[in-house]
Amino acid sequence: MTTRTLISPARLSRPRGRILYWTVLFLVVAVFTLVFIGPLYWMVTSGLKDTEEFARIPPTLVPDAVHPGNYGEAWQVMELSQLLFNTLYYAFGALAFQLVLDVAAAYSLSKLRPVLGKAILGAMLVTLMIPATVLVVPQYLTVLDLPVFERNLLNTPWVIWLPSVTNAFNIFLLKRFFDSIPRELLDAAAIDGASPMRTLRSVVLPISRPILGVVSIFAVVGVWKDFLWPMLALPDPGKQTLNVGIYSLASGVPENWLLAALAMASLPTLILFLIFQRNIMSGLTAGGLKG
Known part of the structure; x- marks a missing residue:
């Protein structure tokens, strides 16, 4: 036809x-x-x-x-090196936590099938319907006095890392990919004596590189572009992210320097996308395996 x-x-x-x-x-x-x-x-x-x-x-x-020279002046006057280091530190810390915890959650929901697993997944997906700004106040009150531990997390990396872990969209992407993995592969690993953790490490993760790449990029870019939450949770100028730091110093520098700083702040994510654009596309469209 x-x-x-x-x-x-x-x-x-x-x-x-x-x-x-x-x-x-x-x-x-x-x-x-x-x-x-x-x-x-x-x-x-x-x-x-x-x-x-x-x-x-x-x-x-x-x-x-x-x-x-405007770029050099903006780099020095606005201390972009320190802001860039802070942002990279927060971004890759959030990436590490998401890869460990979100992968474990998605694998459990997909292959281990716990009791009330569908209800848990549904509750996670419902959170995607809640505007992020609605959660700012309760989230701020939570990190101001962390329950059980009774710790104030403001001006610490944990205030960025812990909220980033609860990413229902990334968990859904990972679960969707894990669902497409044939059950026969896991059964064969179980017959060979592999535990669920060994199966995840030796069978599931090696064939999940495309979706892991997508989740990694989403995790880094999510921290990189966030503005409101770091501005509230990191009031110390020496610990601010790139976006918040540029905003804080914007009124004290010429506007052409400000745009030069914004261009340099945008460059890492653009390079990241240009390098991994094929991985992003293949990971987003990955939904099955060919035998």
């Missing part, structure tokens, strides 16, 4: 059809490229302008004179 498309093969074979097809395709690609790349280009080039050119009306599309 012939696959149905927006333009029939007969019309596409005609010169007028080909011209129309390529024209529409070029316009769509150009518009989407402008929408997504335009703000990034404007941020990078604005950081290369001097103060006078940055404030010029109408603004210049291409800088008259390039001032790369």
Whole structure:
């Protein structure tokens, strides 16, 4: 059966059809490229302008004179090295906790099938319907005086790491992938005498690299882009994340330096996506194994 498309093969074979097809395709690609790349280009080039050119009306599309020193000045004045270190520390700590605890939760719900497992999963998914801002106040009161331990977690890495573990979306992604793993593989491991933990380590995790890569990227980017919670939970300027630190210092630096700092803050996540974009796509679409 012939696959149905927006333009029939007969019309596409005609010169007028080909011209129309390529024209529409070029316009769509150009518009989407402008929408997504335009703000990034404007941020990078604005950081290369001097103060006078940055404030010029109408603004210049291409800088008259390039001032790369703005990036160096912004790096030093705004102490981006310390802010970058803090953010990386929080992000990869959250990643480690999520890989250990979320994988264990997803594996238990998928393969060990505990009592009331479906109810637990349903309760997790219900939390996705709750706006994040609604949880800010109870979450803040919780870390202000942690139950049982009676500890104040403000200005500690735990205030970032512990809330990041309760990520229902990542648990759902991992469970969905684990569900697609044939039961025969686990039964064969059990016949060989492997315990559930050994099966997870030696059988499940090696074939789960695509989805583990996706969850890892989501964990790092989630901490990297978060603003409201770190601003409340990390009031100490020496322990703030990149976004909060730039916001705190924004009023004391020229705006072209500010945009240069924002461009440098965006660069790591862009590089991360460009390097692992195939892993992201394959992990999101992974849903079964071919025998």
